[in-house]
Amino acid sequence: MARRINVLGAAVFVLALGLWELLVRTSILDFAYLPPPTVVAQGLGELVSSGELGEALGHTLFAALSGWALAALAGVAAGSVLGLVRPVWMYSMASLEALRALPIVAFVPVAVLLFGFSVQTEIMVAFYAALWPILLNTISGMRTEPRMLESGAVLRLSRAAVLWKIRLPGATAMIVVGLRLGLSVSLVLTLVAEMVGNPAGLGFLLVEKGQALQPGQMFAAVFVIGVTGIILNALVMGAARLAFRGQMASSGEVSS
Template sequence: MAERLAPKAVHQPLPVARWLGGLRRIAFRSAAILGLLAIWEAAPRLGLVDSTFLPPFSEVAVAWWQLAADGQLLDNTVASLGRSLTGFGLAVVVAVPLGLLIGWYKPVAELLGPLLEVFRNTAALALLPVFVLLLGIGETSKVSIVLYACVWPILLNTISAVRTVDPTLLKLARSLDLSPVRLFQKVILPAAAPTVFTGIRLAGAVSILVLVAAEMVGAKAGLGYLVNSAQFNFAIPQMYAGIVTISVIGVGFNQILVALERKFTSWRREQP
C-alpha cells in the first residue's frame, strides 16, 4: 500500500520574528529624524548655536506639552485644520473635473489656456492683500487663498495626466467601440489616477504652508497665528513648538493621501 505523502510544512515567520523585523524597519526609517533631534539637543548645550534663538529640543518639547495642556495647541490646530481642509477639499472638487475637461477637449483648452497661464504664474501669497481687501480678514479670505493655491498643482497634473495617456490604449479602446463615457471610466481615469494623486499630494503640502503664512496676517487663531504671536512675544520655545506641530501635521496629511492613492491605484500592484 502506497504511503500517503505528507504535505510539506510551510514555514511561517514566528510572531516574535515579525515583530522584531517591523521594529528594525521603524528604527531604520527613524534614524535620520532621531539624528536631527540629537543634533538639535546637543548644539545649543555645547555652545555651537545661541540657545536664546535655538533652545534645545527638550525645552521645545516641554513648551509643546504646556501648550497642549492648557488647550492653546488644540484650539489653534483645529482652527488651522478646518481652514486648510476646507480649501483643499474645494480645490479637489473644482480642479479635478476641470483638469479632465481641459485635458480631453481641445476647444476648452484653447479657450481657457491663456487665462490659466496668467493666473498660475501669480503667486498665491502675492494675492493675499487682494483676498483680504475683497473678502475681509475672516475665515472666507483664508479659505479662499488656500483654495487658490491648491487648485494649480491639482489642475496642471490632471491636465498632464489626461494628455499623456498611452495612445495605444486609446486606439484599443476605440476599436472596441466603447462609448465616450466608458472610455473615460475604463481607460482615461485609471491611467490618469497616479499623476492626479501626485498633484493632490502637492496641494496637500501647499494647503498647510500657504495657510500658515496667511494666518500670520490678521488672524486671531491658528498655528500661523501661534507661531507669529510667540515670536512677537519672544517666547522662542513656544514658537518652535508651533513649527514642529505644523511639520507633524504636514507629514501626517501626506501619509493619509499616500494611503488613499494606494487604495485607488491598487490595480497597478495587481498587474503581473
C-alpha cells in the same frame, strides 16, 4: 520590498538633537532666542495642556482641508474639461499659464483685502493654492496615450465607456499626485494667511508666541506643523492606494 528600520538614520537624528542641546547649553551656539530641544519638548507640553494647540490645530486643519476639498472638486472638474475638450484647451491654456506665473503668496494680501480678517480669507487662499497643482495634473492626466484609446476603438466601446473605463483610470495616478501637492501647499498658504490675515490657528500661534518671546512653544508649534504635513501626506497616499490599487502602480507612485 519590506522596509527595514533605519537604525543608523534614527541614531544620527537623535545625535543631532543631542548636539543641538549641548551647543546651546554650553553657549557655543549663542542666539538669544534659540531654545535647546528639552525646552522645545517642555513648550510642547505647555501648549498641549493649555489647550491652545488643539484649538489652533483644529482651526488650521479646518481651513486648509475646506480649501483643498473645494479645489479638488473644482480642479478635477475643470481639468477634465480642459484635458478632454480640445477647443476649450486651445482657447484658455495660455491664460492659465500666464496666471500661474503669478507667485501664489502675492495673492494673500489680495485675499485679505477682499475677505478681511476672516476664516473665508484662509479658505480662499488654501483653495487658490491647491487649485493649480490639481488642475494642471488633471489636464495632463486626461491626455491619455493614443495607443490606449486605439484599443478602446478596437473593442468598439462607446464614448462614455471610453471615458469611464480608459481615460479616468489612466488619469488617476496623475490626479492623486496633484491632490498630494495641493494638500501640502494649501496647508502652507493657510499658515501664511493666518500670519498676515486672520489671527487664528497655528500660523497665528507662531506669531503670537514669537511676540510673547516664548521660543520653546514656538519651536514646538513648528514641530507640530511638520508632523501634521507628514501625516496628511501619508493619509492621502494611503487612501489613494486603497481606492485605486491598480492605477497607482502605473506611475510608479507606489514605490515612493
